Amino acid sequence: MKSRLYFNRLDNLDNIKEELFNSIKKEKNSIGYYNLPNEDISSILEYADNFNRKIKNIVVVGIGGSSLGAKAVYNFLKPIKDMKRRLLFFESTDPLNISELIKEIDIDKSHFIIISKSGRTVETISIFKYIYAKNQNRNSYTFITDRGSNLDRFAKSIGSKIFYIPSMVGGRFSVLSSVGLVPLALCGIDIKTLLKGAKKIKKSFFEDGDIKSTLLDKAIFYAKNHEKYSINTLFAYSEGLKYFTEWYVQLWGESLGKIQNSSILNIGLTPIGIIGSRDQHSFLQLIMEGKRDKSVTFIKIKEHKSKLKVPDITLANLEDLDILNGIEFGDLINMQCDSIIEALLNEKDIPVDEVIISKVDEKSIGELIYYYELLTSLIGRLFNINTYNQNGVEAGKIILKEKLVTLKR
Amino acid sequence: MKSRLYFNRLDNLDNIKEELFNSIKKEKNSIGYYNLPNEDISSILEYADNFNRKIKNIVVVGIGGSSLGAKAVYNFLKPIKDMKRRLLFFESTDPLNISELIKEIDIDKSHFIIISKSGRTVETISIFKYIYAKNQNRNSYTFITDRGSNLDRFAKSIGSKIFYIPSMVGGRFSVLSSVGLVPLALCGIDIKTLLKGAKKIKKSFFEDGDIKSTLLDKAIFYAKNHEKYSINTLFAYSEGLKYFTEWYVQLWGESLGKIQNSSILNIGLTPIGIIGSRDQHSFLQLIMEGKRDKSVTFIKIKEHKSKLKVPDITLANLEDLDILNGIEFGDLINMQCDSIIEALLNEKDIPVDEVIISKVDEKSIGELIYYYELLTSLIGRLFNINTYNQNGVEAGKIILKEKLVTLKR
Numbered sequence A, B: 001m002k003s004r005l006y007f008n009r010l011d012n013l014d015n016i017k018e019e020l021f022n023s024i025k026k027e028k029n030s031i032g033y034y035n036l037p038n039e040d041i042s043s044i045l046e047y048a049d050n051f052n053r054k055i056k057n058i059v060v061v062g063i064g065g066s067s068l069g070a071k072a073v074y075n076f077l078k079p080i081k082d083m084k085r086r087l088l089f090f091e092s093t094d095p096l097n098i099s100e101l102i103k104e105i106d107i108d109k110s111h112f113i114i115i116s117k118s119g120r121t122v123e124t125i126s127i128f129k130y131i132y133a134k135n136q137n138r139n140s141y142t143f144i145t146d147r148g149s150n151l152d153r154f155a156k157s158i159g160s161k162i163f164y165i166p167s168m169v170g171g172r173f174s175v176l177s178s179v180g181l182v183p184l185a186l187c188g189i190d191i192k193t194l195l196k197g198a199k200k201i202k203k204s205f206f207e208d209g210d211i212k213s214t215l216l217d218k219a220i221f222y223a224k225n226h227e228k229y230s231i232n233t234l235f236a237y238s239e240g241l242k243y244f245t246e247w248y249v250q251l252w253g254e255s256l257g258k259i260q261n262s263s264i265l266n267i268g269l270t271p272i273g274i275i276g277s278r279d280q281h282s283f284l285q286l287i288m289e290g291k292r293d294k295s296v297t298f299i300k301i302k303e304h305k306s307k308l309k310v311p312d313i314t315l316a317n318l319e320d321l322d323i324l325n326g327i328e329f330g331d332l333i334n335m336q337c338d339s340i341i342e343a344l345l346n347e348k349d350i351p352v353d354e355v356i357i358s359k360v361d362e363k364s365i366g367e368l369i370y371y372y373e374l375l376t377s378l379i380g381r382l383f384n385i386n387t388y389n390q391n392g393v394e395a396g397k398i399i400l401k402e403k404l405v406t407l408k409r
Helices: A014-027 A032-038 A042-049 A068-080 A095-104 A122-132 A150-158 A178-186 A191-206 A210-224 A239-256 A284-289 A319-324 A329-345 A362-383 A391-408 B014-027 B032-038 B042-049 B068-080 B095-104 B122-132 B150-158 B178-186 B191-206 B210-224 B239-256 B284-289 B319-324 B329-345 B362-383 B391-408
Strands: A002-005 A057-061 A086-090 A110-115 A141-145 A161-164 A231-236 A270-275 A294-301 A352-357 B002-005 B057-061 B086-090 B110-115 B141-145 B161-164 B231-236 B270-275 B294-301 B352-357
Touching: A002 A210, A014 A210, A014 A362, A032 A191, A032 A362, A042 A161, A042 A178, A042 A191, A057 A122, A057 A178, A068 A086, A068 A178, A068 A239, A068 A362, A068 B095, A086 A095, A086 A178, A095 B068, A095 B239, A095 B329, A110 A122, A110 A178, A122 B319, A122 B329, A141 A150, A141 A178, A150 A161, A161 A178, A178 A191, A191 A210, A191 A362, A210 A362, A231 A239, A239 A270, A239 A362, A239 B095, A239 B284, A270 B270, A284 A329, A284 B239, A284 B391, A294 A329, A319 B122, A319 B391, A329 A352, A329 B095, A329 B122, A329 B391, A352 A362, A391 B284, A391 B319, A391 B329, B002 B210, B014 B210, B014 B362, B032 B191, B032 B362, B042 B161, B042 B178, B042 B191, B057 B122, B057 B178, B068 B086, B068 B178, B068 B239, B068 B362, B086 B095, B086 B178, B110 B122, B110 B178, B141 B150, B141 B178, B150 B161, B161 B178, B178 B191, B191 B210, B191 B362, B210 B362, B231 B239, B239 B270, B239 B362, B284 B329, B294 B329, B329 B352, B352 B362
Parallel strands: A057 A086, A057 A110, A110 A141, A141 A161, A231 A270, A231 A294, A294 A352, B057 B086, B057 B110, B110 B141, B141 B161, B231 B270, B231 B294, B294 B352
Antiparallel strands: A002 A352, B002 B352
């Protein structure tokens, strides 16, 4: 992975950088996600190796941090991998969506992974009940939850397989734990190599590699300029990264949208995920001419494995586009990305940076995940907020509970 | 459809409202989209009725305004309709994405609708060439383009069917023209009723109905407060509206992200689409506690046709969620929506409004489309910008062309 900043790094920041780095090193001892690349995964690998070969659908019942990570990795790799099993997600109370998904699977030939940290997630438990009413075979379920949660106790009572979420790992930082690794391993994704990618970034950051100074500079720039550039647009030039951008939106939205510890100030950076070249025809106009409140990060894949080409044919009256003839689509999409970067750099007041991953594989997406987790933690430190809670979502849950109680009376 | 504003309408605006309304009435004579609900669609209906029954896949090759509208309507209605044909979209130069789509269809048993207003869209023409090299049967293609474009002349040269885009209808305002109607009609969607929905909103707005004053008030509020509330979050409580939010993002992004006519000021409103209840576990935290720069519009479906329920079963240790037992998922999702609205209204500085459509059907999505088109035009007038061009995307195209020319040398 290469990470290039096209905006000017701020000067005279050695002290701030040193302090920031030290505070993250300290945080590393108490926040669980930092260490996930080094955890022992043998029990997950063994579980996946010995899994019932007749099962062809793995269905995750989970929402937010319990689904977005696995969804991001699975969809990135799907076009290049012959998956052992199909991965599906129930993550909405929309009845039409639930019916559509039910139609797609055979409940008796699917395996359900029920994921809820607390075991109290309304969506997850209500959908689980719906499925469980139709299939009470304990071998059809794997549960992933916090040790000692209600869901843990339920799973024990029926004798299903349980994986625990390591302590101090929040939902949106859990993709490299059992939450992401169990469903991904069951689909045949090489989770060892996924973690190897994450480990590489971890080492580069904590042991003075390339990525350390770039990440520190980037975080400081974003944090210092958060009032002016309050939006970050992640412009990924790969359809396979669509769900990665959704994971990033949750990661930033929930981690960085906070009331500051030191004040009553509402602070945040608004994440927006878009896909190239497609969204050149949608969101780009707003970046180019709209309010100057957006930094833009491009993600590019260096080497597209596909050799798919625009054929070398001339069509009557369409000759002016013969300029495209013979070009590989992989080169075309990267040239489109480079052209937009150039166009933005010709504008004033649009901070641009670029993350280049080498190819579509497990290692690259592992790198990308850990890079974004670190960046999030760094900005959170600079904002002086608690990056790892999400108190803001409680109010709605309490109101819903009151409404439900009133309904029952 | 009901549209309710929970923020205070600004006072003493009768003159501004009168002026705004009159300028839109004037614009209606020159901008084509306003009149689309009243156009004659008999040629489209006839084409769809007599279409080859063996064709089971309709493949749109188009991007941005040429794909997002049909995609929004199709995906909204898919869960409730037995579609005559499947609708697919090629809208990216990503080679892995192209290969995946090609694998899903049989090129000889599919019909391709090639949509490009100008006939010069890089993505569309390069993908069309790829497909055309494999299948030169003129009956496998329908072209939708501007009269007299290069693509029009090419289509004539091979003798394929052509539909034209009415004059003065821009891509992102074209879903109710041939651009959206032809692919939708071929899938068996009732395009007459779709237009009826749009016509209802048109009538209500231009002939002093309910929607007129609400739309004027809403547009004026958004425009007056554009510096403070520079982001609008569209929070749709229906998975089926996911692509509608993508259509809205393009509509607002390209229409409202502009350099003002009267100055060199970069102006805009940043559109963000999210889906409930799912994104309560992703973006909601940022709305609740983050920077106060977001207005939030909720879309709710009044009557979910589905009777799907949470079963009335008690599970050991999960008794505290028995409160959900017996509830219809359709009621649950709406209660979730109402709870979040209430939670936001308890906060300061978050302007909230709500759009309620009656059910999942053609009429409702037609209403929603026209409502959003009108709202966009109104804000554009107040911004004193050209709502209907997109000059900002040209720079990147020119740079790409230069790169391609250099490559060929």
